[in-house]
Amino acid sequence: MKKIISLFIIAIALVSILTACGEKSQEDVIASLESTLEDLTGYKTKATMTLQTGEEPQVYEVEVWYQSPSSYRVALNHAEKDQSQIILRNEEGVFVLTPALNKSFRFQSDWPENNSQAYLYESLINDILMDPERTFTATEDNYTFQTNTTYSNKNLNKQEITLDKKELTPSSVKVMDAELSVLVDVTFEDFQKNATFSESDFDMDRNMTGAQLKSDVPTMSDGEETEEEEGADDFTVFYPMYEPQGTSFADSEEVQSDDGKRVVLNFEGDQPFRLIQQQSDVVEASTAISVSNGEPIDLGFTVGTLTEDEETKTVSWSYEGTDFFLVSETLEKEDIVSVARSVYGTEEK
Numbered sequence: 001m002k003k004i005i006s007l008f009i010i011a012i013a014l015v016s017i018l019t020a021c022g023e024k025s026q027e028d029v030i031a032s033l034e035s036t037l038e039d040l041t042g043y044k045t046k047a048t049m050t051l052q053t054g055e056e057p058q059v060y061e062v063e064v065w066y067q068s069p070s071s072y073r074v075a076l077n078h079a080e081k082d083q084s085q086i087i088l089r090n091e092e093g094v095f096v097l098t099p100a101l102n103k104s105f106r107f108q109s110d111w112p113e114n115n116s117q118a119y120l121y122e123s124l125i126n127d128i129l130m131d132p133e134r135t136f137t138a139t140e141d142n143y144t145f146q147t148n149t150t151y152s153n154k155n156l157n158k159q160e161i162t163l164d165k166k167e168l169t170p171s172s173v174k175v176m177d178a179e180l181s182v183l184v185d186v187t188f189e190d191f192q193k194n195a196t197f198s199e200s201d202f203d204m205d206r207n208m209t210g211a212q213l214k215s216d217v218p219t220m221s222d223g224e225e226t227e228e229e230e231g232a233d234d235f236t237v238f239y240p241m242y243e244p245q246g247t248s249f250a251d252s253e254e255v256q257s258d259d260g261k262r263v264v265l266n267f268e269g270d271q272p273f274r275l276i277q278q279q280s281d282v283v284e285a286s287t288a289i290s291v292s293n294g295e296p297i298d299l300g301f302t303v304g305t306l307t308e309d310e311e312t313k314t315v316s317w318s319y320e321g322t323d324f325f326l327v328s329e330t331l332e333k334e335d336i337v338s339v340a341r342s343v344y345g346t347e348e349k
Contacts, residue, residue, distance in 0.1 A: 026136040029143055029168070030129065036168055037125045042067040044195040045170075047119050049076075050185040051300050053155075053241070053342065058301055062119050062186070065195070071202045072112065074119070075211075078301070083320060085303055086211060087111075087296065090202040096296055096303050097204070098318055099211035101280055104204060105305065109295050116149040116159065117298070118173045118186045124161050141165055149175065152297065153341055154334045156183060169193060184300065235279045235322050237263050242342035244335050246270030271335065273328035275343065280323045299341045306337070315340040 024032075044065050051058040058078065065073040072089040088095040094107040117123040128134060131147040138144075144162045151157070160174040169191040175184035200206045239249070247269035255262045257278075265275040294307035297315060304317030304324075313336050315326040326340050 023138050024143075029136070029163075032168055033125050033128060037122060037129075040068060040122065041194045042071075042197060043121055044190075044192045045119075045121070045188055046190045047186050047188045049119060049300075050187075051183070052181075052185065053183050053300065055241075058344065060301070064119055064121075065197065065201060066120070066122070067197050067202070071197075072120075073202055073207065076302070083302065084211065086207055087303055088202055088204055088207060090204070092204070094296060095204050096305075097208050097211065099208060101318060102208075102212070103318070104208060105296075106204075106291050107294070107296050107305075111296050114150065115298075116151050116156075116175075118159070118175055118184055121170055121191075124170055124173065127159065128161060138165075142171055143168075151175075152334055152337050155338060167191070167193065235261075235277070236320070237265075237277060238275075238319075238322065238324070238343050239265065240267075240275065240339050240342045241344075242338055243267065244269075244271040244331065244339070247272060271328070271330045273326060273331055273336070273339065275339075276325040276327065278323050280318050280321050297337055297340070299337070301341075301344050304340060306333070308333075319344060 042065075045063075047062045047064070049060045049062050051060070059080075061075075061077045063073075063075040063077075065071075070089060072087065074087040075084070076086075077084040084099060086095075086097040086099070088097065089111065092106070094109045094111045095104055096107070097104045112120055112123060116127055127147045127149065128145045133148060135146045136143065142162050142165055144160060146158065146160050149156055149159050155177050156175045157178055158176040158180060160172075160176070162171045162173070163169065164171050170186075170188045172188065173184075173186040174182045175186075176182050237252075243249070247267050250266045250268040252263060252265050255264060259281070260279055262276055262278045265277075267273050267275070294305040294314075297304045297306045299315075299317060302317050302319050304315050307314050307316075312327060312329050313331060313333065315324075315336055317324050317340065324340075324343060326336060326343070328336055331339070
């Protein structure tokens, strides 16, 4: 009997030791994340984002700077296609810069609030904290949460967030559809918590100039046409990979305007829309900023603008030297964004 009692006491002691030195519970990790979010003064990180929403994966380099409470700089670069943009938020508003075209737009927007953002640390933490349906697993090096999302794209409705155990910083994020197929995969390569910044790091002019110098982006030519300008009428026509149910491609037409050739793709059916495309122009070097009444929309491969009036929704963006305008009187916001996100293929009709 004494032997049994001794063994029982030893077992209890071992359980106590293992509990004290073992895995944190989900509640422990949640408490630590709440504390981390409260104490976070800023960070710098680099990541690789892969989009799996088309026939071929699209890979982007992402660099994020954040300074509490609301200063952001997100640089997106597609190295193979020389496609880059910078999203800024400072005291003056939200800016979207396209250095190759010398274009900048300012929005009166609350971006990035109210929507999930796969490459923003505080957004990931908030998605974890605010989802009562989250699931939690632990491995030797990481904690992984699966949560719902708040993307405007209804196809991106689940995400798997993996955090480093020691620092609780993000290691990877996988954004999935309802069947848990991965559509967006973000891998973080470096993370500096509570980084420091200078006053000019989030300045619009400094970032535009710096990006152009870094990539040797040309400004307007001095009266001489470049090869790209000479071949402006030969731009590639892009088609959406996604069409709403009951809607299909009908026809296309070419229209000549003061800005050159435009191609209009018409889609008919239950939810008709038009996709207009034309060659992008590099604007003259200037400090002028276009002010948009719309809201910035993350399309994955680029950042666009959504504008709405009583009858029409329009999503506009630039990609690979082409300006796009997606227009519909019937599509809901989620659907028009889903169509826009799919326009980076060259599927022939």
